[in-house]
Amino acid sequence: xxxxxxxxxxxxxxxxxxxxxxxxxxxxxxxxxxxxxxxxxxxxxxxxxxxxxxxxxxxxxxxxxxxxxxxxxxxxxxxxxxxxxxxxx
Amino acid sequence: xxxxxxxxxxxxxxxxxxxxxxxxxxxxxxxxxxxxxxxxxxxxxxxxxxxxxxxxxxxxxxxxxxxxxxxxxxxxxxxxxxxxxxxxxxxxxxxxxxxxxxxxxxxxxxxxxxxxxxxxxxxxxxxxxxxxxxxxxxxxxxxxxxxxxxxxxxxxxxxxxxxxxxxxxxxxxxxxxxxxxxxxxxxxxxxxxxxxxxxxxxxxxxxxxxxxxxxxxxxxxxxxxxxxxxxxxxxxxxxxxxxxxxxxxxxxxxxxxxxxxxxxxxxxxxxxxxxxxxxxxxxxxxxxxxxxxxxxxxxxxxxxxxxxxxxxxxxxxxxxxxxxxxxxxxxxxxxxxxxxxxxxxxxxxxxxxxxxxxxxxxxxxxxxxxxxxxxxxxxxxxxxxxxxxxxxxxxxxxxxxxxxxxxxxxxxxxxxxxxxxxxxxxxxxxxxxxxxxxxxxxxxxxxxxxxxxxxxxxxxxxxxxxxxxxxxxxxxxxxxxxxxxxxxxxxxxxxxxxxxxxxxxxxxxxxxxxxxxxxxxxxxxxxxxxxxxxxxxxxxxxxxxxxxxxxxxxxxxxxxxxxxxxxxxxxxxxxxxxxxxxxxxxxxxxxxxxxxxxxxxxxxxxxxxxxx
Numbered sequence: 001x002x003x004x005x006x007x008x009x010x011x012x013x014x015x016x017x018x019x020x021x022x023x024x025x026x027x028x029x030x031x032x033x034x035x036x037x038x039x040x041x042x043x044x045x046x047x048x049x050x051x052x053x054x055x056x057x058x059x060x061x062x063x064x065x066x067x068x069x070x071x072x073x074x075x076x077x078x079x080x081x082x083x084x085x086x087x088x089x
Numbered sequence: 090x091x092x093x094x095x096x097x098x099x100x101x102x103x104x105x106x107x108x109x110x111x112x113x114x115x116x117x118x119x120x121x122x123x124x125x126x127x128x129x130x131x132x133x134x135x136x137x138x139x140x141x142x143x144x145x146x147x148x149x150x151x152x153x154x155x156x157x158x159x160x161x162x163x164x165x166x167x168x169x170x171x172x173x174x175x176x177x178x179x180x181x182x183x184x185x186x187x188x189x190x191x192x193x194x195x196x197x198x199x200x201x202x203x204x205x206x207x208x209x210x211x212x213x214x215x216x217x218x219x220x221x222x223x224x225x226x227x228x229x230x231x232x233x234x235x236x237x238x239x240x241x242x243x244x245x246x247x248x249x250x251x252x253x254x255x256x257x258x259x260x261x262x263x264x265x266x267x268x269x270x271x272x273x274x275x276x277x278x279x280x281x282x283x284x285x286x287x288x289x290x291x292x293x294x295x296x297x298x299x300x301x302x303x304x305x306x307x308x309x310x311x312x313x314x315x316x317x318x319x320x321x322x323x324x325x326x327x328x329x330x331x332x333x334x335x336x337x338x339x340x341x342x343x344x345x346x347x348x349x350x351x352x353x354x355x356x357x358x359x360x361x362x363x364x365x366x367x368x369x370x371x372x373x374x375x376x377x378x379x380x381x382x383x384x385x386x387x388x389x390x391x392x393x394x395x396x397x398x399x400x401x402x403x404x405x406x407x408x409x410x411x412x413x414x415x416x417x418x419x420x421x422x423x424x425x426x427x428x429x430x431x432x433x434x435x436x437x438x439x440x441x442x443x444x445x446x447x448x449x450x451x452x453x454x455x456x457x458x459x460x461x462x463x464x465x466x467x468x469x470x471x472x473x474x475x476x477x478x479x480x481x482x483x484x485x486x487x488x489x490x491x492x493x494x495x496x497x498x499x500x501x502x503x504x505x506x507x508x509x510x511x512x513x514x515x516x517x518x519x520x521x522x523x524x525x526x527x528x529x530x531x532x533x534x535x536x537x538x539x540x541x542x543x544x545x546x547x548x549x550x551x552x553x554x555x556x557x558x559x560x561x562x563x564x565x566x567x568x569x570x571x572x573x574x575x576x577x578x579x580x581x582x583x584x585x586x587x588x589x590x591x592x593x594x595x596x597x598x599x600x601x602x603x604x605x606x607x608x609x610x611x612x613x614x615x616x617x618x619x620x621x622x623x624x625x626x627x628x629x630x631x632x633x634x635x636x637x638x639x640x641x642x643x644x645x646x647x648x649x650x651x652x653x654x655x656x657x658x659x660x661x662x663x664x665x666x667x668x669x670x671x672x673x674x675x676x677x678x679x680x681x682x683x684x685x686x687x688x689x690x691x692x693x694x695x696x697x698x699x700x701x
Contacts (some may be wrong), residue, residue: 013691019178026174029166030353035346038160042337045664049205049300051319055336058163059155059394063170063387070177070380077182077376086691 004019011084018076022069034058096235097512103273103518104250107525108345110269111254111262119558122259123190123537124367129264131374135381137267138365140274142169142356142386144220147393148274148433148523153498154395156404159327159335162397164345168352170383175357175599177379181366183606186689190367191534192598193361193542199605200613201682203547208620210542212597215537216573219529220361224528224575228521234434235517236501240576247525250574251293255529255536256565260368263529270526275388276520281503281512282392285399290319296605299395303402307506311406323398326405331452331488335401341644348441349653354661355591358599361530364537372692374697400498403505408491409450413439413475415660424448429503432478433466436494440484446475455485456480460492532572561568589631591674592653596623596660604668609686611668614675617667627660 033041040052046056081087090098116122129137155162187195192213197206225244232243254262282295290298291305303312303319312322323335333339346482356362365382366375411422431437438460439448463479464471473479480492492632500520503513540561545552597620604611605617631653634642644650651659677683688694 003340008691015690020527022178023174026171030171030349033347034163034167035342039337046300049297050302050320051300052336053165055160055320056300058160059166060299060391061096062167063391066170066174067380067384067387069174070303070376074373074376075381078373078521081692082522086693088373088692088694 007084008086011080011086014080014084016075018080019075022073025065026069029057030062034062090510092510092513093236094503095324095511096517099511099514099518100236100521104521105271106269107250107266108253110266111258114256114258116259116261116558119541119554119561120190121261122558122561123541124364125261125264127188127368128370129368129378131378131413132381133264133268134365134369134374134378135385135472136271137264138362138378138382139385139521140267140271140367141530142362142382142525142527143389143518143523145224145318145524146232147389148278149227149231149520152393152396152400152497152502153495155394156401156498157495159333159401160338161345162338162394162569163338163465164251164348164352166372166390166394168349170386171349171352172356173379173383175353175374176362176366177383179601180357180363180606181379182372182498182663182692183689184363184602185366185369185372185690187685187695188367190364190541191537192363192602193538194546195287195605196598196616197542199682199685200426200601200616201679202613202617204543205613205617205620206547208617208624209598209601210538212593213538213542214535216359216593217361217534217591221531221535221568221572221626222320222575222579223529224524224531225572226530226579227524230496231517231520231524232499237516239623242578244573246520247528248569250530251525251532252566252569254530255569256562259561259565260364260533261406263533264368264527267526270383270522273522274519274526275385277522278389281506281508283395284500284508284512285403285506286569289399289403295392295395295399299524307403311402319398319402320664323402323405326402326409330405330409330450335398335450338434341650343650344644344647344652345654347651347658348657349660351595351655351657352591354599355593355595355657358594358597358602359590360594360598361527361534363598363602364534365530377443385515396502397498400505402501404493404498405450407505408448411448411449412446413441413477414446425505427501431497431501432506435460435462436497438492440479440482440490440492441473441477442482442484442488442490444474448490449488450491451489453485453489454485455487455489456482456484458482459494491557528572531570532565535568538562539564576689589628592627592631592657592660593624595657596627596664598644600627600664600668601663604665606686606689608669609683610672610677612672612675612678614670615670617673618671619664623660623666626663627657629661630656 007032034057042052045051046053093359101481120126184195193209196209228247229243233240234239254266276687283293286295286298287293288306289308290301291297292301303317303322320336329333369375369378411424413424415423438453460480460482463481471479503516540557544560545557601616601620634653
């Protein structure tokens with residue numbers, strides 16, 4: 001059994017890795033698809049609708065992804081808490 | 090029943106509900122007053138956070154703003170939701186583990202510095218007052234429009250209600266009233282949105298209708314036999330009338346990027362939002378309630394752009410080429426009653442530049458500034474050839490003949506779409522719920538900053554629990570009255586200083602808290618110099634362009650093309666850079682603080698942390 005300090009720092013590294021992935025997605029959908037590449041994406045339509053794709057990301061799509069990101073974070077962190085034995089209960 | 094009776098009935102009922110809840114949830118201790126005893130379930134906290142967050146501006150103004158700016162309005166949609174991802178992932182769980190009462194608490198304890206605490210107190214109070222003035226004004230405006238009372242009377246009634254539940258219940262009372270207010274405001278926003286979606290696109294889900302075909306009662310009339318989608322039609326109309334396409338922007342990309350970033354980071358740094366995460370029992374509840382909060386906020390924030398596009402299409406279709414005067418022969422398109430009602434309240438004006446009696450809506454302003462009318466709405470002499478109210482403003486050279494205030498889009502939308510009276514009244518109750526819930530949350534931050542951070546933690550540490558609670562209530566009462574005064578006598582600069590609230594939160598709190606959690610090495614010198622640099626830079630940029638030399642406030646003079654609304658992004662980067670550099674060359678924080686940082690990084694033990 002590793003010391004509690006080692007476990008805590010392993011937990012922290014796993015946490016940072018998770019944050020990097022989730023924040024990468026956060027940046028990609030909002031600043032990437034909604035702002036930086038909006039014109040290129042506007043040449044396409046969101047399948048099944050008449051939304052220009054970039055416009056849709058800026059006025060809806062990114063918000064749905066934001067919600068999904070937080071819930072993914074909740075689930076992943078609860079797993080990490082249990083795995084590293086730092087959960088509250 | 091007419092609109093006024095419905096409005097009295099619905100707002101009266103909602104007020105009775107808020108007061109009833111407040112009486113049942115009085116606060117007995119400072120912990121209950123500051124953080125609702127730390128026992129709020131995650132879903133309830135999510136609802137309260139959502140109501141706290143969605144202000145009069147979100148409810149009344151945002152859809153209108155998007156309606157008139159199209160893609161450029163996306164900065165608010167992404168900015169005011171994306172911040173929750175930062176909040177949930179980077180701040181909320183750790184602050185919950187830290188487990189005190191306020192944002193200055195964290196900054197003061199983490200950096201062992203009274204100066205840092207005081208900087209945080211001043212920022213928290215300034216940001217909150219800036220924000221609360223707008224809410225009180227919103228209350229007054231809704232009262233004024235729908236109940237035909239003076240704006241002042243409306244503000245006083247609003248003050249009285251907030252006074253009862255904020256002073257009596259503190260955070261506990263506010264939390265549970267906000268839960269009710271969330272329900273009222275989301276219902277009030279969604280019912281007309283769904284109605285209009287059905288009328289214009291034949292689907293009850295606005296978010297889907299937004300990208301669908303024009304069909305349904307109103308939709309097929311606008312499509313006029315063509316099979317065309319809403320957005321395509323809207324872009325066609327815009328092109329026809331000389332506006333920029335609705336689905337692509339006219340703002341510079343650098344500026345859009347920076348404004349969005351400043352709003353996101355500012356959202357995550359606003360004290361009245363952060364403090365909500367101290368109220369849940371456990372770290373995992375803090376994470377989950379951030380998820381609930383964003384989901385509940387997203388309901389409104391994804392419907393608002395749909396409402397904006399519906400309203401825009403409907404507006405252009407209704408007013409462009411319509412005659413003002415009636416009985417001009419059969420078949421002629423005539424302006425509807427709502428146009429004349431809102432003209433009477435001074436928010437719409439028409440200048441018949443070519444004298445043909447037909448309204449022409451084009452890009453550009455009809456005349457300089459806001460309309461000043463030649464006489465009151467009942468003054469027959471102050472009306473023109475078609476019966477329109479005459480304005481004394483000098484007309485501008487362009488073809489456009491219409492002035493329309495952006496703020497009426499949400500309020501007038503049900504009338505524009507011809508919805509029943511009770512829905513119009515519902516919008517009034519929803520607007521009040523949005524304004525009151527946000528005002529209460531902000532007032533609590535102000536009162537806590539005074540009684541807890543200033544008195545208990547700085548000036549008179551030996552103050553007893555009972556007296557601290559009295560001080561908190563007094564501070565809340567004084568803050569309500571001040572906020573009311575700001576609502577009755579709005580300083581002309583309120584709209585200007587909103588950029589301040591987000592800019593300051595982004596350039597001061599966010600980096601200081603983030604570094605306090607994620608960098609064990611960050612010390613007092615680094616954090617304080619970072620905050621001071623961030624604030625000084627952001628504030629002087631905004632003050633220069635908004636007050637010192639407003640005529641220079643355009644892309645030509647902005648640094649890197651960044652407007653004052655987006656400058657918080659640079660301020661934040663400066664804060665990070667200065668803090669990290671200074672911390673490198675100054676001694677690390679004490680052993681005790683480093684232990685604190687280690688302890689807030691793991692969830693275990695959050696229950697005890699609160700007992701300290």
